[in-house]
Amino acid sequence: GQQLNQSPQSMFIQEGEDVSMNCTSSSIFNTWLWYKQEPGEGPVLLIALYKAGELTSNGRLTAQFGITRKDSFLNISASIPSDVGIYFCAGGGIYKLSFGAGTTVTVRA
């Protein structure tokens, strides 16, 4: 299957700090998506990217679709306690999404 490398694996951040995570792949994707998952729940879509180079914001979240179509990053600005969770990148092909391994974000108050 298509492998996505997501980093960092985990991070502890101070409330108010900016957070950055990224995903890279050896495969080209048509779509990059970022999901957040909280314990016991399914992934919830945060941002969807459809064009190479696209930069999209959703509140304090900003994500970009890399020009090579093989990478994407997600930034969270001014983190707050409710940002805690696991963030997954996902690359979209024709029939499925392939997920990264996730970045666990823990916020220190």
Add this chain to the structure above:
Amino acid sequence: EPEVTQTPSHQVTQMGQEVILRCVPISNHLYFYWYRQILGQKVEFLVSFYNNEISEKSEIFDDQFSVERPDGSNFTLKIRSTKLEDSAMYFCASRLAGGPVQAGELFFGEGSRLTVL
């Protein structure tokens, strides 16, 4: 807001037993998926389903697994003879086909936790 619903939320079964997990996708969606997530690991693709047939399946989706859309609303995943390593959270997802805006967006259910003893 429309959502994907899954039942049961948690099922405990004995090894070797058959399990059926049920999903009701969003009503106007046309592509359906099953993913699984072993505790603490990433979400893994199992199978996609479109137009009443499997579009793609992963190597995890072996002969013990099957999917079915028995009526206009339900989408089921059957595991014929469960193994210990089938213990995981199983997520159903659906998406609306067509158009670049909707094409990549999967909407996930809250998952069915399967525990095989």
